[in-house]
Amino acid sequence: MDLDSAFAALGDPVRRSLVARLAHGDATVGELAAPFDLTSQAISHHVGVLRRCGLVEQRREGTRRPCRLRTDQLALLSTWIDDQRRTWADRLDALEQHLTDEGADR
Template identity: 50%
Template sequence: MSNASPLDATFAALADPTRRAIVERLAQGDATVLELAAPFQISLPAISRHLKVLEHAGLISRGRDAQRRPCRLRAEALREVTQWTEHTRRAWEERFDRLGDYLRELQAREPITDTPKEEEEDHGDEQS
Protein backbone atom coordinates (compact mmCIF):
# COMPACT_ATOMS: atom_id res chain seq x y z
CA MET A 1 0.00 0.00 0.00
CA SER A 2 3.00 2.29 -0.23
CA ASN A 3 1.67 4.00 -3.39
CA ALA A 4 -1.88 4.19 -2.09
CA SER A 5 -3.45 7.49 -1.18
CA PRO A 6 -4.59 8.06 2.40
CA LEU A 7 -8.17 7.66 1.18
CA ASP A 8 -7.31 4.26 -0.34
CA ALA A 9 -5.78 3.15 2.95
CA THR A 10 -8.87 4.37 4.82
CA PHE A 11 -11.28 2.48 2.56
CA ALA A 12 -9.11 -0.64 2.72
CA ALA A 13 -9.09 -0.48 6.51
CA LEU A 14 -12.85 0.05 6.66
CA ALA A 15 -13.50 -2.86 4.29
CA ASP A 16 -13.24 -5.29 7.19
CA PRO A 17 -16.33 -5.63 9.43
CA THR A 18 -14.26 -6.13 12.58
CA ARG A 19 -12.37 -2.90 11.96
CA ARG A 20 -15.61 -1.04 11.23
CA ALA A 21 -16.99 -2.32 14.54
CA ILE A 22 -13.85 -1.09 16.32
CA VAL A 23 -14.26 2.34 14.70
CA GLU A 24 -17.93 2.40 15.77
CA ARG A 25 -16.90 1.55 19.34
CA LEU A 26 -14.22 4.24 19.38
CA ALA A 27 -16.79 6.78 18.16
CA GLN A 28 -18.30 6.41 21.64
CA GLY A 29 -14.99 7.19 23.33
CA ASP A 30 -11.45 5.99 23.95
CA ALA A 31 -10.91 2.32 24.79
CA THR A 32 -8.06 -0.04 25.60
CA VAL A 33 -7.17 -3.04 23.49
CA LEU A 34 -8.83 -5.34 26.04
CA GLU A 35 -12.02 -3.25 25.96
CA LEU A 36 -12.02 -3.30 22.16
CA ALA A 37 -11.40 -7.05 22.07
CA ALA A 38 -14.20 -7.94 24.51
CA PRO A 39 -17.09 -8.29 22.02
CA PHE A 40 -15.09 -10.37 19.52
CA GLN A 41 -14.35 -14.09 19.47
CA ILE A 42 -10.82 -13.54 18.16
CA SER A 43 -7.41 -13.47 19.82
CA LEU A 44 -5.70 -10.39 21.23
CA PRO A 45 -2.95 -10.62 18.58
CA ALA A 46 -5.67 -10.55 15.89
CA ILE A 47 -7.23 -7.45 17.48
CA SER A 48 -3.78 -5.87 17.61
CA ARG A 49 -3.31 -6.53 13.89
CA HIS A 50 -6.67 -4.86 13.18
CA LEU A 51 -5.62 -1.89 15.30
CA LYS A 52 -2.33 -1.61 13.39
CA VAL A 53 -4.24 -1.45 10.10
CA LEU A 54 -6.54 1.25 11.49
CA GLU A 55 -3.54 3.15 12.86
CA HIS A 56 -1.64 2.87 9.56
CA ALA A 57 -4.71 4.28 7.77
CA GLY A 58 -4.75 7.20 10.20
CA LEU A 59 -8.15 6.28 11.60
CA ILE A 60 -6.99 5.77 15.17
CA SER A 61 -4.14 6.82 17.41
CA ARG A 62 -2.79 5.13 20.50
CA GLY A 63 -1.88 7.11 23.54
CA ARG A 64 -0.43 6.50 26.92
CA ASP A 65 -2.30 7.34 30.11
CA ALA A 66 -0.28 6.08 33.08
CA GLN A 67 -0.52 2.31 32.66
CA ARG A 68 -3.34 2.43 30.14
CA ARG A 69 -2.75 2.67 26.40
CA PRO A 70 -6.09 3.91 25.13
CA CYS A 71 -6.99 3.92 21.46
CA ARG A 72 -8.71 7.01 20.15
CA LEU A 73 -10.62 7.68 16.93
CA ARG A 74 -9.08 10.33 14.66
CA ALA A 75 -12.18 12.09 13.34
CA GLU A 76 -10.22 14.05 10.72
CA ALA A 77 -9.58 10.82 8.78
CA LEU A 78 -13.31 10.16 8.65
CA ARG A 79 -13.88 13.74 7.44
CA GLU A 80 -11.83 12.91 4.34
CA VAL A 81 -14.14 9.96 3.63
CA THR A 82 -17.17 12.19 4.19
CA GLN A 83 -15.81 14.86 1.84
CA TRP A 84 -15.08 12.30 -0.88
CA THR A 85 -18.50 10.70 -0.45
CA GLU A 86 -20.28 14.05 -0.52
CA HIS A 87 -18.40 15.15 -3.64
CA THR A 88 -19.25 11.88 -5.38
CA ARG A 89 -22.91 12.07 -4.29
CA ARG A 90 -23.24 15.61 -5.65
CA ALA A 91 -21.69 14.59 -8.98
CA TRP A 92 -24.15 11.72 -9.38
CA GLU A 93 -27.11 13.87 -8.34
CA GLU A 94 -26.15 16.43 -10.99
CA ARG A 95 -25.98 13.67 -13.60
CA PHE A 96 -29.37 12.30 -12.59
CA ASP A 97 -30.85 15.81 -12.62
CA ARG A 98 -29.55 16.36 -16.17
CA LEU A 99 -30.95 12.98 -17.21
CA GLY A 100 -34.32 13.89 -15.67
CA ASP A 101 -34.32 17.22 -17.54
CA TYR A 102 -33.51 15.43 -20.78
CA LEU A 103 -36.27 12.85 -20.27
CA ARG A 104 -38.80 15.60 -19.53
CA GLU A 105 -37.69 17.38 -22.69
CA LEU A 106 -38.20 14.20 -24.73
CA GLN A 107 -41.62 13.64 -23.21
CA ALA A 108 -42.65 17.20 -24.02
CA ARG A 109 -41.66 16.74 -27.68
CA GLU A 110 -43.59 13.52 -28.33
CA PRO A 111 -46.65 12.59 -26.33
CA ILE A 112 -46.67 8.95 -25.32
CA THR A 113 -49.66 6.90 -26.52
CA ASP A 114 -50.90 3.72 -24.88
CA THR A 115 -51.25 1.80 -28.16
CA PRO A 116 -48.37 1.43 -30.57
CA LYS A 117 -49.09 2.55 -34.17
CA GLU A 118 -48.62 -0.97 -35.54
CA GLU A 119 -51.48 -2.29 -33.40
CA GLU A 120 -53.75 0.60 -34.46
CA GLU A 121 -53.09 -0.20 -38.12
CA ASP A 122 -53.72 -3.93 -37.55
CA HIS A 123 -57.06 -3.21 -35.85
CA GLY A 124 -58.10 -1.02 -38.77
CA ASP A 125 -57.43 -3.85 -41.24
CA GLU A 126 -59.43 -6.38 -39.17
CA GLN A 127 -62.56 -4.22 -39.19
CA SER A 128 -62.71 -4.00 -43.01
Protein backbone atom coordinates (compact mmCIF):
# COMPACT_ATOMS: atom_id res chain seq x y z
CA MET A 1 0.00 0.00 0.00
CA ASP A 2 1.15 3.51 -0.80
CA LEU A 3 0.86 5.46 2.47
CA ASP A 4 0.72 8.79 0.65
CA SER A 5 -2.31 7.82 -1.44
CA ALA A 6 -4.05 6.22 1.55
CA PHE A 7 -3.59 9.29 3.74
CA ALA A 8 -4.60 11.56 0.84
CA ALA A 9 -7.75 9.48 0.34
CA LEU A 10 -8.58 9.76 4.03
CA GLY A 11 -8.13 13.52 3.84
CA ASP A 12 -11.63 13.76 2.39
CA PRO A 13 -14.47 13.75 4.96
CA VAL A 14 -16.82 11.75 2.70
CA ARG A 15 -14.21 9.02 2.28
CA ARG A 16 -13.56 8.95 6.04
CA SER A 17 -17.32 8.53 6.55
CA LEU A 18 -17.38 5.69 4.03
CA VAL A 19 -14.52 3.96 5.83
CA ALA A 20 -16.33 4.42 9.16
CA ARG A 21 -19.52 2.94 7.67
CA LEU A 22 -17.65 -0.01 6.14
CA ALA A 23 -16.04 -0.70 9.52
CA HIS A 24 -19.51 -1.92 10.54
CA GLY A 25 -19.85 -4.30 7.60
CA ASP A 26 -19.99 -4.62 3.84
CA ALA A 27 -22.26 -2.33 1.84
CA THR A 28 -23.12 -1.58 -1.76
CA VAL A 29 -22.57 1.84 -3.30
CA GLY A 30 -26.31 2.46 -3.05
CA GLU A 31 -26.28 1.63 0.65
CA LEU A 32 -23.22 3.82 1.17
CA ALA A 33 -24.88 6.71 -0.67
CA ALA A 34 -28.07 6.64 1.43
CA PRO A 35 -27.00 9.01 4.26
CA PHE A 36 -25.37 11.51 1.89
CA ASP A 37 -26.83 14.23 -0.27
CA LEU A 38 -24.66 12.89 -3.11
CA THR A 39 -25.38 10.86 -6.20
CA SER A 40 -24.43 7.20 -6.46
CA GLN A 41 -21.94 8.33 -9.12
CA ALA A 42 -20.21 10.63 -6.63
CA ILE A 43 -20.07 7.85 -4.03
CA SER A 44 -18.74 5.47 -6.69
CA HIS A 45 -15.96 7.97 -7.36
CA HIS A 46 -15.05 8.07 -3.65
CA VAL A 47 -15.17 4.27 -3.43
CA GLY A 48 -12.88 4.14 -6.48
CA VAL A 49 -10.34 6.36 -4.74
CA LEU A 50 -10.47 4.10 -1.68
CA ARG A 51 -10.12 1.02 -3.90
CA ARG A 52 -7.11 2.39 -5.78
CA CYS A 53 -5.22 3.10 -2.56
CA GLY A 54 -6.06 -0.36 -1.21
CA LEU A 55 -8.40 0.52 1.64
CA VAL A 56 -11.55 -0.93 0.06
CA GLU A 57 -12.26 -3.86 -2.22
CA GLN A 58 -15.37 -4.71 -4.22
CA ARG A 59 -16.59 -8.12 -5.26
CA ARG A 60 -19.42 -9.46 -7.37
CA GLU A 61 -22.31 -11.32 -5.78
CA GLY A 62 -24.74 -11.85 -8.63
CA THR A 63 -25.91 -8.36 -9.52
CA ARG A 64 -24.63 -6.86 -6.26
CA ARG A 65 -21.15 -5.39 -5.84
CA PRO A 66 -20.60 -5.02 -2.11
CA CYS A 67 -17.64 -3.02 -0.83
CA ARG A 68 -15.49 -4.33 1.99
CA LEU A 69 -13.03 -2.46 4.16
CA ARG A 70 -9.48 -3.84 4.01
CA THR A 71 -8.75 -3.81 7.72
CA ASP A 72 -5.30 -5.29 7.07
CA GLN A 73 -4.43 -2.13 5.15
CA LEU A 74 -5.84 0.08 7.91
CA ALA A 75 -3.62 -1.82 10.32
CA LEU A 76 -0.58 -0.79 8.24
CA LEU A 77 -1.62 2.86 8.58
CA SER A 78 -2.15 2.40 12.29
CA THR A 79 1.30 0.81 12.67
CA TRP A 80 2.92 3.74 10.87
CA ILE A 81 1.07 6.23 13.09
CA ASP A 82 2.05 4.30 16.24
CA ASP A 83 5.70 4.25 15.14
CA GLN A 84 5.61 8.01 14.59
CA ARG A 85 3.92 8.57 17.95
CA ARG A 86 6.61 6.54 19.75
CA THR A 87 9.41 8.32 17.91
CA TRP A 88 8.08 11.75 18.80
CA ALA A 89 7.29 10.78 22.37
CA ASP A 90 10.89 9.59 22.77
CA ARG A 91 12.21 12.81 21.24
CA LEU A 92 10.05 14.97 23.46
CA ASP A 93 11.07 12.96 26.53
CA ALA A 94 14.74 13.48 25.59
CA LEU A 95 14.13 17.20 25.10
CA GLU A 96 12.38 17.44 28.46
CA GLN A 97 15.27 15.64 30.14
CA HIS A 98 17.78 17.93 28.42
CA LEU A 99 15.90 21.03 29.54
CA THR A 100 15.63 19.67 33.08
CA ASP A 101 19.38 18.94 33.14
CA GLU A 102 20.17 22.39 31.75
CA GLY A 103 17.97 24.01 34.38
CA ALA A 104 19.67 22.06 37.18
CA ASP A 105 23.10 23.23 35.96
CA ARG A 106 22.17 26.88 36.37
